Amino acid sequence: MALTSRQQQVLQIIVDEYVLTPLPVASDVVTIKMPTRLSSATVRNEIAVLAEEGYIIRPHTSAGGVPSDKGYRAYVESLGEDLEPSFQVKQIVREHFSEAGLDVEATGRTAARLLAELVHTMAISTIPFTRMPRWKHLEIVHIQGLLVLLIIVMQGSTKLRQLPLLLKEPVTQDQLTRISNKLNFEFDGLSINQINARDVELSQHERDIAGVAVDLLKREDETSLPNHFIDGLRHMFSYPELSQGARAQSVAELLEYQQLVPLLIADAPETGTVRVNIGSENKNDILSPFTVVFARYDTPSAGSGVIGVMGPTRFKYASAITNVRYLASVMTASAEQS
Structure with missing residues (x-):
């Protein structure tokens, strides 16, 4: 339900008064603060509507009103966009x-x-x-057997991340170097979203390694403070x-x-x-x-x-x-x- 202008005025008074002092705002206070003259009964009726619609909370019927999150939201929306400091x-x-x-x-x-x-x-x-880390350079170092070490450097940073990776098939260091050169050529300077959106033809090894490298970028994005x-x-x-x-x-x-x-x-x-x-x-x-x-x-x-x-x-x-x-x-x- 959209609030009437009078209900908005009542809500504004309740919020302003409650911000000043953390005590439920009584209807008598609202009546006195209203810009136009209204009867106490009219003000109480408007407060009852605000409570029924969830804009304020009252412990019991005769108690004063306390703004709810919904009430504060309506109050904020009424402030407008042209607020300026003095x-x-x-x-x-x-x-x-x-x-x-x-x-x-x-x-x-x-x-x-x-x-x-x-x-x-x-x-x-x-x-x-930088809100999103970007790929700068990837190195892949063969350690032994199927085990390799991925090292990725992020653009605009001296940080690097590294992770051991167990491949599914044996690969030589020369092959690893060709893979890293290709991935660096394709993904240099790109963010995670741009890498995921890029349509590049990759071998299974290249896809696996690129996926792990992107995971390292994500980890940096999540943990960097x-x-x-x-x-x-x-x-x-x-x-x-x-x-x-x-x-x-x-x-x-x-x-x-x-x-x-x-x-x-x-x-x-x-x-x-x-x-x-x-x-x-x-x-x-x-x-x-x-x-x-x-x-x-x-x-x-x-x-x-x-x-x-x-x-x-x-x-x-x-x-x-x-x-x-x-x-x-x-x-x-x-x-x-x-």
Whole structure:
């Protein structure tokens, strides 16, 4: 059911009030805050509709309302796309980035610190990284019998991955060299998706070896973690609902086991778009108590990075979306100048 303009106003008041103080919002408060004069009975009826449709939660009929994930989503959708930070905020950001200069790590650290202070929650910023490893060079070394060693180097990286492979039939080193030369010629500079889409006539040995090499690229894609900076944990734990218990433990686990950055990278939107994942919308259950607001920024040659904030679902959404979008655009502009 689409909300009427009056229901949207009621929901907005409930969200705004609940963000300020984590207490159920009473109908009397909503009545006072409504921009047009309405009776208490009318407001109670609208709140009842919001509860019935799942936008708010009430412990019992006479209790105040608490926004649900669905309610927060409707609230976010009503904010629009034209949110801009104040002139003062823009000036502060420019000054700090000017002090950081063109150093990639300095700008990443600065972005996380600024974002944490502006939104008053935990912020994270990665340095630019290549989203998809690309094939640069493959070597195949005969060890003994059917056993060979695959060594693959990825483009734009000093990293290499290697894996022993047991072939089905004996192959000489000369044959292995011809196979690696052919695969390097066909796949040089290509990503995993481009390799899979390429129609190349290969022998069984060549297909087997190419398949293992692609698996090594996938492994690099899944396990590589770009340098990143986290700031604002003190703000994060100032929220009563996150300061102790299971949710505090979830935050600790995300950081200790370095789970947050891979989750953001895997779900990063296109440049210029801010993604808002609210509670149960997060793809990983460990993030279900939280809201994550994040965006991608691009560089001309070094790939892309991610910047964002994480907090409880009781969150200053307008501030988070505005500042994440602006900092991402500043990061992109800074990278273009370096």
